[in-house]
Amino acid sequence: MLSRTADNLYWLARYMERADFLARAIQASRRLAALPKAYGGDETEWESVLLSSGAALAFESSGRPVNEANVVEFLTFAPENPGSIRNCLEHARSNARAVRTALTIEMWESINDAYLEMRALESRDGVPCAEELARFLEVIKLTSLTYDGGAYRTMLRNDAYWFSRVGLFIERADNTARLLDVKYHVLLPQKEVVGGSLDYFQWSAILRAVSAHTAYHWVYRTSMKPWLVADLLILRPEMPRSLISCYESIVRNLDDLARAHGRQGAAQRHARGVYGKLEKLTMESVFQGGLHEFVQSFIAENNRLGALISEQYLF
Amino acid sequence: MDSRLTQFDELAGADGRIRAPYRKLSRWLAETPPELLASRREQAELLFRRIGITFAVYGAQEATERLIPFDILPRILARSEWTTLEKGLIQRVAALNAFLADIYGAGEILKAGVVPADLVYRNPAYCPEMAGRRVPYDIFVHIAGVDIVRTDDQGFFVLEDNARTPSGVSYMLENREVMMRLFPELFALHRVAPIENYPDELLATLRSVAPPSVNSDPTIVLMTPGQYNSAFYEHSFLADKLGVELVEGRDLFVRDDVVYMRTTEGPRRVDVIYRRIDDDFLDPLCFRPDSALGVAGLMGAYHAGNVTLANAVGAGAADDKAMYTYMPDIIKFYLGEAPLLQNVPTFRCREDEALAYVLDHLEELVVKEVNGSGGYGMLVGPHASKAQIEEFRAKLKAHPQNFIAQPTLALSTCPIALASGVAPRHVDLRPFVLQGANGARVVPGGLTRVAMTEKSLVVNSSQGGGTKDTWVIDDAWVDEEAMGQA
Numbered sequence: 001m002l003s004r005t006a007d008n009l010y011w012l013a014r015y016m017e018r019a020d021f022l023a024r025a026i027q028a029s030r031r032l033a034a035l036p037k038a039y040g041g042d043e044t045e046w047e048s049v050l051l052s053s054g055a056a057l058a059f060e061s062s063g064r065p066v067n068e069a070n071v072v073e074f075l076t077f078a079p080e081n082p083g084s085i086r087n088c089l090e091h092a093r094s095n096a097r098a099v100r101t102a103l104t105i106e107m108w109e110s111i112n113d114a115y116l117e118m119r120a121l122e123s124r125d126g127v128p129c130a131e132e133l134a135r136f137l138e139v140i141k142l143t144s145l146t147y148d149g150g151a152y153r154t155m156l157r158n159d160a161y162w163f164s165r166v167g168l169f170i171e172r173a174d175n176t177a178r179l180l181d182v183k184y185h186v187l188l189p190q191k192e193v194v195g196g197s198l199d200y201f202q203w204s205a206i207l208r209a210v211s212a213h214t215a216y217h218w219v220y221r222t223s224m225k226p227w228l229v230a231d232l233l234i235l236r237p238e239m240p241r242s243l244i245s246c247y248e249s250i251v252r253n254l255d256d257l258a259r260a261h262g263r264q265g266a267a268q269r270h271a272r273g274v275y276g277k278l279e280k281l282t283m284e285s286v287f288q289g290g291l292h293e294f295v296q297s298f299i300a301e302n303n304r305l306g307a308l309i310s311e312q313y314l315f
Numbered sequence: 316m317d318s319r320l321t322q323f324d325e326l327a328g329a330d331g332r333i334r335a336p337y338r339k340l341s342r343w344l345a346e347t348p349p350e351l352l353a354s355r356r357e358q359a360e361l362l363f364r365r366i367g368i369t370f371a372v373y374g375a376q377e378a379t380e381r382l383i384p385f386d387i388l389p390r391i392l393a394r395s396e397w398t399t400l401e402k403g404l405i406q407r408v409a410a411l412n413a414f415l416a417d418i419y420g421a422g423e424i425l426k427a428g429v430v431p432a433d434l435v436y437r438n439p440a441y442c443p444e445m446a447g448r449r450v451p452y453d454i455f456v457h458i459a460g461v462d463i464v465r466t467d468d469q470g471f472f473v474l475e476d477n478a479r480t481p482s483g484v485s486y487m488l489e490n491r492e493v494m495m496r497l498f499p500e501l502f503a504l505h506r507v508a509p510i511e512n513y514p515d516e517l518l519a520t521l522r523s524v525a526p527p528s529v530n531s532d533p534t535i536v537l538m539t540p541g542q543y544n545s546a547f548y549e550h551s552f553l554a555d556k557l558g559v560e561l562v563e564g565r566d567l568f569v570r571d572d573v574v575y576m577r578t579t580e581g582p583r584r585v586d587v588i589y590r591r592i593d594d595d596f597l598d599p600l601c602f603r604p605d606s607a608l609g610v611a612g613l614m615g616a617y618h619a620g621n622v623t624l625a626n627a628v629g630a631g632a633a634d635d636k637a638m639y640t641y642m643p644d645i646i647k648f649y650l651g652e653a654p655l656l657q658n659v660p661t662f663r664c665r666e667d668e669a670l671a672y673v674l675d676h677l678e679e680l681v682v683k684e685v686n687g688s689g690g691y692g693m694l695v696g697p698h699a700s701k702a703q704i705e706e707f708r709a710k711l712k713a714h715p716q717n718f719i720a721q722p723t724l725a726l727s728t729c730p731i732a733l734a735s736g737v738a739p740r741h742v743d744l745r746p747f748v749l750q751g752a753n754g755a756r757v758v759p760g761g762l763t764r765v766a767m768t769e770k771s772l773v774v775n776s777s778q779g780g781g782t783k784d785t786w787v788i789d790d791a792w793v794d795e796e797a798m799g800q801a
Contacts, residue, residue, distance in 0.1 A: 001560075001578055001579050002560050002562060002566050002576060002577065002578055002579075003566070003577045003578060003579055004563070004565070004566050004577070005560075006579045094542070097542050097547070097551075098541075098542045100548075100551035100552075100555065100561075101551050101554045101555040101560075101561050109365055112365065113365065116364065159579055163579075257579075261579065261580050313579040314577055314578075314579065314581075
């Protein structure tokens with residue numbers, strides 16, 4: 001396939017995944033910020049959302065005070081925030097338009113529908129009200145479901161599919177890692193307090209942001225413990241947003257690609273290396289070495305994979 | 316009375332009796348409540364917007380992606396009418412190809428004095444780089460869009476030949492798909508000749524003209540200027556239906572006079588390029604050095620015979636509006652046949668006598684720039700203001716050779732469904748003619764363009780024109796129906 005097409009598909013998948021993550025993160029934070037201060041409800045929650053979405057610097061330069069309305073608007077609709085949901089959607093559609101022939105009609109329609117909805121919302125005067133905002137976030141989540149489902153159900157299993165999948169899982173791993181990095185201080189083991197904790201609602205917000213709130217209970221069948229939250233998001237293969245699960249998928253899709261092209265390359269070797277390290281890892285060693293340090297080095301390794309894929313496939 | 320002056324409606328006919336091809340539609344319209352038509356119109360709009368069939372309008376800032384208005388009533392031609400038209404179209408494209416091979420070769424027609432040599436060689440669309448060059452199978456125009464109008468029950472006129480990169484075929488195909496979703500009952504009532512095989516015919520045409528040196532499966536690509544081009548939707552649509560890569564200039568490169576595309580598996584050789592990009596932008600080494608859309612060295616590969624471009628470089632020398640006036644002579648010269656399709660009578664303003672007449676009758680005439688397209692740079696005398704007419708008078712006097720003029724034809728009308736009911740509007744027709752090494756092909760029908768505004772004669776989509784589905788139905792059915800009526 002054309003290298004440019006592969007590049008577009010890869011980024012298209014990343015933008016769609018990022019938009020979905022942002023929508024979930026905003027919803028989870030609104031829930032947390034609405035709690036009384038004693039339960040962790042605090043304006044500082046909005047700082048951490050800005051950090052985990054990588055928009056903190058851009059927000060700071062806008063000069064606006066950090067509060068719910070400003071941050072939510074900035075992350076959702078602001079054209080000046082390169083990583084806002086609206087810009088993700090705009091980039092996704094532009095990429096999709098450029099590679100229409102590589103998408104199935106179901107995938108195109110799901111992106112285009114969401115885009116038209118966004119344009120309709122934007123063409124009206126004034127700031128969208130809370131209800132409209134909530135609806136829009138739901139639309140984004142649904143769009144990523146229909147898009148993803150459309151890809152899974154209708155795409156030919158060829159390089160177009162594999163490049164999309166690789167993009168999706170690299171982005172997802174990045175999002176999970178950033179979320180962990182921003183919240184690592186509440187996930188450390190010494191924070192355990194028998195009979196509940198001030199941080200309880202923080203942990204639950206983390207799980208909600210990656211739609212793992214229910215999954216936690218099914219996996220551990222115990223009350224919430226911070227190191228188990230970290231374990232779920234890093235090492236549990238059955239959790240679709242865990243780092244290890246993302247890398248299992250990345251390795252598989254890169255291998256399919258290599259088989260079709262008859263050539264293993266640096267990208268495949270690097271991905272297998274990261275996956276192998278995750279497989280051998282224990283939570284004890286993560287906490288010994290420092291959760292923050294671990295996550296930082298993971299984010300760097302994940303970025304390195306993105307660069308190797310570009311090199312190898314001539315993007 | 317001159318039939319050109321009376322309004323001819325394709326449904327109502329000249330005498331107000333419903334014409335045979337429209338009988339069933341007319342009866343269906345009479346029985347169908349207006350609310351149903353209104354709801355189908357809404358559905359159609361929704362379908363088009365969802366599929367994303369949009370086009371970009373140059374100069375329009377807000378609506379950079381706009382829908383072409385679509386009318387839900389079909390335009391209907393009887394098989395017998397179509398057969399005449401089809402023969403005439405194939406004849407015309409054969410003549411265009413013979414003419415191009417000649418003017419880039421021996422120049423017999425110029426030596427014979429049938430067409431003035433200066434008109435050919437000084438034409439901006441004449442490409443000196445192609446002089447003395449041959450193209451595979453001597454085919455320059457592989458895909459032609461010939462604009463057809465009618466003014467009465469009898470014949471068809473050719474309004475314009477498009478031999479460069481004619482667009483609109485995606486609308487022809489999508490209009491049919493949408494119509495089949497909206498009106499299954501009408502398709503059951505009529506037997507409409509299918510057009511869905513167009514992409515297959517196009518692919519067969521492109522394969523047939525691959526360089527003769529390619530012995531295995533030729534690799535075909537569709538080359539687009541990119542997603543900001545007004546016809547980008549069509550480019551991606553066609554590439555998808557053809558099952559070929561949609562490439563931009565930056566996806567291609569030339570090494571040792573061979574064209575390759577950059578793929579995830581490394582360079583892959585390209586044999587045929589269906590290019591939807593103008594000559595000027597093809598190769599910055601040969602044409603516009605500022606073109607970022609083209610491929611450096613492409614013309615070298617083309618001249619080496621390692622890649623076929625469709626349509627060929629320089630094909631525009633045949634579809635110029637000044638050359639149009641010579642088409643009847645060109646057909647006779649190469650084919651020894653009388654033209655089956657008539658030209659609209661045309662004044663060549665480069666000739667003094669004609670110019671004098673045109674200047675005296677600007678209020679009645681349509682004046683067109685020889686190299687203009689898409690309805691830009693055109694004067695419609697009867698609808699123009701005094702100031703516009705004077706502006707054109709000055710332009711004509713300054714550069715008469717740049718203009719032709721035609722009488723304002725009473726273009727036929729077809730019914731369209733408006734919010735306020737059914738009303739007639741002017742239409743034209745663009746059938747698409749394919750010419751390969753193994754013969755010519757035309758799918759039955761074409762793109763009918765409609766002037767959506769009352770009395771307007773301008774059907775171009777860039778000027779707010781719309782489209783409708785075009786049906787060719789069997790006469791046997793028309794006759795049966797007529798007998799049933801009697």
